Amino acid sequence: MRGPGRWAVLAALVMLAVVMVFPFLIVALNAVKSPEEYSSEGPLSLPDGLYLQGIADFWNRVDFGEKLVNSLLISGSVAVLAVVLSVLNAYALGIGRVRGRLSILVLFLVANTLPQEALAYPLYYLAKELGLYDTRLSMIIIFTVIQAAFGTYLLSAVLGQFPREILEAAEIDGAGRFRALTRIVVPISRPTLSVLMIFFFIWTWNEFFLPLIFLISNDNQTVPVALGVLQGERYMDATMSSASALLGIVPAVVFFLIFQRTLTRGITVGAVK
């Protein structure tokens, strides 16, 4: 594209970027203000100096390091396990051509659209019966299943297009079904799987409702649940909430920056190279 059109697109993108970044800017701005400054100057004023006490206080108050470990453990396990589960399911549904696979996929899709509020009570009773209530394991199992439902749906569609010739060649060379999966299907679909894993990680990281209900002890809580401590009944500590929000999004941003190359590669990868 040449001429004024380019500039119009650039201007539109800049506008969009400003609109997207503005809330984060406000959060960052208020995170480094003292509460007195916030109350006397309002949320939009520039801070007089760097006030980092809010961030430090919040860190200590909720033992943020521990929450980070919990979130990492849960999101990391879910990302890996859900991808494994999705691949196994999708291999059966997409390549294995199980009878009635369409109805199975529709079932997965429906399960995926269920609101979590509807799941809360059944899951609560199940977890309580199994002695898993208030454990990180309960969250890992539940989110592995929830994320794998989506993963199965997506991967089945991808593997449905998998080149038959490659699989047949492998079969002639004497590869069994399991070998075909680990040596042929997984390596070729690796870019898609990495993207899926990153999405699962970030989605699980940001989950709030089910962790709120299942992770009762402070020792087990995840980052988003810990952020809720600051929102009182009638009272909101705006500066500390900003500080905590900043702390809460930093890990996800870091994770994204580390893996962004994998992400773009996965999205642009072609079916057959």
Place this chain on the structure above:
Amino acid sequence: MIKKTGVAALVAVALALSACGGGEESAADPNQPRVLKLWHYEAAESAMGKAWAEAIKKFEATHPNVKVQFEEKSFEQIQKTASMVLNSDEAPDLMEYNKGNATAGLLSKQGLIADMSEEVTKRGWDKLLPGGLATTARYDERGVMGSGKWFGLPNYGEFVMVYYNKDLFEKHKVDVPATYEEFTAALDTFVKAGVTPVSLAGAEYPAQQIVYQLALSKANRAWVDAFQSYQGKVDFQGPELTYGATTFADWVKKGYVDKKSSGLKAEDMGVAFMKGDFPVMISGSWWYGRVAAEAKGFEWGHFLFPGSTMAPGSSGNLWVVPEKSENKDLAYDFIDITMSKEIQNLLGNSGGVPVAADPAAITDAKSKELIETFNKLTAADGLAFYPDWPAPGYYDVLVAGTQQLINGTKAPAEVLTEIAGPYEDNLADLGN
């Protein structure tokens, strides 16, 4: 076959992980070390946070074999999960919980929190709670507050008052009003000078509390009992609520409150007052400590709403003892310590409103003023609770109603008819 291997692997991982979790319970032998599991959701630097931290220290000093295992919870988590937690083995031995029919009342009806009536009379807690403070601690078998057994105990109170900016009052030569006429005259003075006098938030509780406060200035205790505890019939088109709604609509017309405030949150209202933009804010004592700490640009004070002996207000949140607790005796000992003069005085000196403090022991001047006002209100039996209490989900109904009053989209009588609906529906559900 392939799938089975995967599932088996998952199960193996699951079992390995579950082996890491799990906890242990302590036995109830008197000499054994014991643990009191305590939850509350007050910030550490708030008045309650400070007082209760001290109570924990005192408790551990008097009970050397007991360790208090305290966890600060989020308000939202307790609200959303209380019935689930209390129904499981993870329940604490003692926790803070919201008062009211939809919260503590519901838990009492479900049998999840313990009836502590016996302890209350034995330890004399009932004598420490004057004028309406005990109402929120007692629930009948329908979970309706005001009578029946004791299911909780409040440590502190709260009430709605008028905060005013002394500097702006002086600048416009306005005196602290003693009657409602003087109050409106003062507000008129500000409007004439081009200042919107009352900081307001229409999207949350403040607007409905003002409407209710205005209605209370024409009401008596019997009306409040009828409205809140269903002891009689409430006429939504009667003189009390009609006065409240029409006068509030009048306030909007006369410019006492800003029409634009219908979309504001309580936080915006408070910050606007603390910035010094408004001479008056009508809201609760929960702002008091924060205004004292953060409003540095001007002198401020407070007074009860002129021309009314009653004000929105109640006891604070309750200590409740879960039915599943195995350490109820320790929980009651702890509550007893929080009701002691020492802890109550600390609560008062930290900017809270204690229920049983010794006024002479309150040294902080601003705290003393606040507690004196509160004592004046309770002595006159003036705690009238909050307008959103009588029915579940009523808060949102009232927010919508008051927003219509602020925007002028509906006449007061129409709004009253609209808010009467859910109230009557709830009465029918309760079988009244």
